[in-house]
């Protein structure tokens with residue numbers, strides 16, 4: 303599948319996430335040992351600081367990142383956008399359960415062509431999404447366009463492992479050997495969880511993503527590693 307490009311890849315990815323939507327949260331928790339919640343919370347804090355405004359979370363999926371943003375002090379409203387139609391009702395249900403549905407609008411849309419004016423949002427985030435986009439640079443350009451000057455673009459994702467040490471080999475074995483089996487057991491779908499390691503291997507390394515962020519005009523682009531070096535949290539600011 304990794305050879306798919308453009309619209310074909312987009313259709314493949316949207317259908318795949320629709321198929322696993324009802325099991326997506328459970329699999330995330332099992333795969334990361336619950337750590338994914340902490341990673342997004344850290345990312346939400348970095349994205350928002352003390353400023354006031356609206357936040358946009360693209361590739362929002364079942365909405366966890368958008369929900370974390372809605373709890374940040376300066377955030378008046380959040381838009382959660384995704385192109386897989388079956389993910390968004392699950393996000394809405396969670397928002398209702400947490401009494402946050404008034405603060406969040408869920409929108410069907412493509413991260414590579416955002417339906418918002420320039421400079422509108424205080425911050426724009428993407429969690430475990432950029433890796434899946436068919437044109438990552440175009441999506442980053444769009445995210446940067448809609449954030450206001452001084453606002454932050456924050457990207458959280460699994461990155462390809464560097465080197466061939468014992469830790470890296472264990473992590474590869476986990477992604478290639480354990481994750482697809484968990485996909486079959488928990489989600490009844492191993493295709494999506496065979497896709498995951500392929501998508502990580504063909505993704506940008508953390509320094510390559512910094513270069514792409516700078517290329518689309520983000521300043522002070524930087525990152526920190528989490529999850530034993532498997533997850534990178536990138537932040538950049540619009541000048």
Ligand SMILES: C[S@@+](CC[C@H](N)C(=O)[O-])C[C@H]1O[C@@H](n2cnc3c(N)ncnc32)[C@H](O)[C@@H]1O
Nearest residue numbers: 319361362363384385386412413429430431434
């Ligand atoms: C791995 S999930 C991440 C969901 C959520 N952000 C999280 O932190 O758990 C990736 C999501 O990206 C969405 N996605 C992929 N490409 C997209 C695009 N071009 N536009 C909007 N959403 C996209 C998929 O539908 C899926 O819901």
